[in-house]
Amino acid sequence: MDFAFSDEQDELRQAVRRVLAAECPVAALRTFDAAAPEQRTTLARARWAVLAELGAPGILVSEPEGGLGLGDVDLVGVFEEAGWAALPEPLMETAGLAAPTLAALLPAPMAAAALHALIEGPATFAVGGIDVTESGPTSPTTVSADGLLCTPRVLGARDATIFLLACQDPDSGWQLHAVPATSCVVEATPALSSTRDMAVVHWPLSADTLLAYGVAAEAVITLLADRAAAGSAAFLIGLADRMITLAADYAKERQQFGRPIGSFQAVKHLLANARVKLEFARPATYRAAWSLATAQPSASHDASMAKAMASDAADLAARTALQVHGAIGYTWECNLHFFMKQTWALTRAWGDAGTHRRLVLPQASRL
Secondary structure, eight states: OOOSOOHHHHHHHHHHHHHHHHHSOHHHHHHHHHSOHHHHHHHHHHHHHHHHHHTGGGTTSOGGGTSOOOOHHHHHHHHHHHHHHTOOSOHIIIIIIIHHHHHHTTTOHHHHHHHHHHHHSOOOEEEESOEEETTEEEOOOEEOTTSOEEEEEEETOTTOSEEEEEEEETTTEEEEEEEEGGGOEEEEOOOSOTTSOEEEEEEOOOGGGEEEEHHHHHHHHHHHHHHHHHHHHHHHHHHHHHHHHHHHHHHHHOEETTEEGGGSHHHHHHHHHHHHHHHHHHHHHHHHHHHHHTTOTTHHHHHHHHHHHHHHHHHHHHHHHHHHHGGGGGSTTSTHHHHHHHHHHHHHTTSOHHHHHHHHHHHHHTO
């Protein structure tokens, strides 16, 4: 059995790396970080237009619907490259969450309209209203005094065209809505990283925006949460790889006692430990992508394992890179902080490592 990626999958990954190297180098991250909100919007739209031309938003959408007709195993490499570049735009929310969710809900008119906007727009999607806990997905969405629903911690909200939002009622269960940005009131939430866009969104509950409800919505949201965990893991693998590379490159240049610090055994061991942790997390992430692509019964388990292991690996990579860089690693002038901040955010998003370990523990205890 061949467990390697195909030539086509490797070519897609390399194409994305070339595009992001041109469109999202560290210099572009610095420009984005220092820009005013309206300038960030301009920069983000220009970069998203290039990704849309590449077909990235529609990777998981079938060819008859206008997408590339590929699968989660193809997408995992794209997400790794996006993590390597610390891409600020909501690629995972749009390509990894909204696109397959809407495609699964066809031919419902609202899902078809939203999917058409994703493919032809090019629209970006924000996703919110779903928290992952050790008891499974729950919704933080509440009802405001003015009658609007209030959803905190919505990802990708700054320039979103459509919001994919969930709410949960004790009586009727889950609901999933595709809400146009023109119907929402967005309050930006201060975030540690400019690449991690979050907001509180106030939105009206309407039958016109309803995608699914009840048992059907619960199934869709459970799968969406699994995709979010697996997608975040792939991003974290890319981030960890980049931080270890930055640290290794710095260790070759930084001189101490007339020698590069990378020649000292203590520094070698730090970097080797981080690399080993990463290489154990990588196949778990690939397994989660395969399980989602082939609808395996173990998909939820595999997604949780990937998120837990990738979170641990990226956290160790961040701490190791910071230690190797020394005091300069804490400064804004050091490129490392762009990748560390996104790592710290992503390790906690869609359930942290501890939450996902507790999710898989009951299954492991039955083995």
